[in-house]
Amino acid sequence: MTLDSQSVLRAKDVRKTFVIPGGELEVLRGLNFSIREGVSASIRGESGSGKSTLLHLxxxxxxxxxxxxxxxPDSINHWSPRKRAAERAVRLGLVFQAYHLVGEMTALENVLLAARIAGTVSAETRERARHLLDRVGLGNREKQMPGKMSGGERQRVAVARAILNNPPILLADEPTGNLDEKTGETTMELLLELVRxxxxxxxxxxxxxxxAGACDEQWVLHDGILEASAEA
Ligand SMILES: Nc1ncnc2c1ncn2[C@@H]1O[C@H](COP(=O)(O)OP(=O)(O)OP(=O)(O)O)[C@@H](O)[C@H]1O
Ligand SMILES: [Mg+2]
Structure with missing residues (x-):
C-alpha cells in the first residue's frame, strides 16, 4: 500500500487568495499536506498566516x-455544497475555539446533533453519546444547558460531539483558545487521549x-506553505 492510499486527508498544491480593499491577499501559495489514519499533526503559525483558512479548506x-x-481517496473539489455537507457529517469532526453549541439543547442533545445531521440516530448512538459525555467527565450533566456550563465543560461537550460519529478526521482550531491555562491543559490532554x-x-x-509538541507531527504555516517545525 502506498502512503497516499492510507492518507485520510490530503492537500495538493493548494492556493487561496482573498480580495481585500485595495488589492489581493495571497494566503496559501501551493501548500501540500497529508495525514495518515490515526496520526496527530499540529499546525502553528503567526496570527493571520492562514491556519483557520486552511482548516476551512x-x-x-x-x-x-x-x-x-x-x-x-476522494477529491472533494467538485462536490456540491450539499454533497460536502452530507459527507462532512460522517467523515469529519470539527472543534472550534468558540464551542458552537446549540444553546437551546441539553449537553446530550448537543452531542447527538452530530448523529442527527448524519442521519444515524439510534439506541446505539444514544448509548455512545452518553458514554462519550461520561468519558469527558460530564456523565452527570447530560441534561444541562450549555449556558449553565463553564467554558471548559462546553468545549468538552463539543469534543464529544465531534467524535460521536467516529470520523476518520478531527479538525481542531485553537480549541483551548478561550480557556484559562489549567482548563486548556486538561481539555487538550483529554482531546489527545480521545483521538488516540x-x-x-x-x-x-x-x-x-x-x-503542538504532544502531536506526532509538527508543522508551521509560513509564507503560505507548511514547513516541518524546526523543533519537531
Ligand atoms: N473571507 C476573507 N476575506 C478576506 N480576507 C480574509 C478572509 N478570511 C481570512 N482573510 C485574511 O486571510 C489571512 C489569514 O486569516 P486566517 O484567519 O486564516 O489566519 P489565522 O492564521 O487563523 O490567524 P489567527 O492565529 O489570528 O487565528 C488574514 O490576513 C485574514 O484577514
Ligand atoms: Mg485562526
Missing amino acids: FAGLEGVDQGEISWG EQGVALVLVTHSRRF
Whole structure:
C-alpha cells in the first residue's frame, strides 16, 4: 500500500487568495499536506498566516482557488455544497475555539446533533453519546444547558460531539483558545487521549508549543506553505 492510499486527508498544491480593499491577499501559495489514519499533526503559525483558512479548506467549508483537497481517496473539489455537507457529517469532526453549541439543547442533545445531521440516530448512538459525555467527565450533566456550563465543560461537550460519529478526521482550531491555562491543559490532554483511543487522525491548530509538541507531527504555516517545525 502506498502512503497516499492510507492518507485520510490530503492537500495538493493548494492556493487561496482573498480580495481585500485595495488589492489581493495571497494566503496559501501551493501548500501540500497529508495525514495518515490515526496520526496527530499540529499546525502553528503567526496570527493571520492562514491556519483557520486552511482548516476551512480541509473541511470543505470553503473552496480552493487552485489545487486539490482529498478525504481518503476522494477529491472533494467538485462536490456540491450539499454533497460536502452530507459527507462532512460522517467523515469529519470539527472543534472550534468558540464551542458552537446549540444553546437551546441539553449537553446530550448537543452531542447527538452530530448523529442527527448524519442521519444515524439510534439506541446505539444514544448509548455512545452518553458514554462519550461520561468519558469527558460530564456523565452527570447530560441534561444541562450549555449556558449553565463553564467554558471548559462546553468545549468538552463539543469534543464529544465531534467524535460521536467516529470520523476518520478531527479538525481542531485553537480549541483551548478561550480557556484559562489549567482548563486548556486538561481539555487538550483529554482531546489527545480521545483521538488516540478512537484512532482518529487529528489536525490541531494551536499557538501552544507544548500542545503542538504532544502531536506526532509538527508543522508551521509560513509564507503560505507548511514547513516541518524546526523543533519537531
Ligand atoms: N473571507 C476573507 N476575506 C478576506 N480576507 C480574509 C478572509 N478570511 C481570512 N482573510 C485574511 O486571510 C489571512 C489569514 O486569516 P486566517 O484567519 O486564516 O489566519 P489565522 O492564521 O487563523 O490567524 P489567527 O492565529 O489570528 O487565528 C488574514 O490576513 C485574514 O484577514
Ligand atoms: Mg485562526
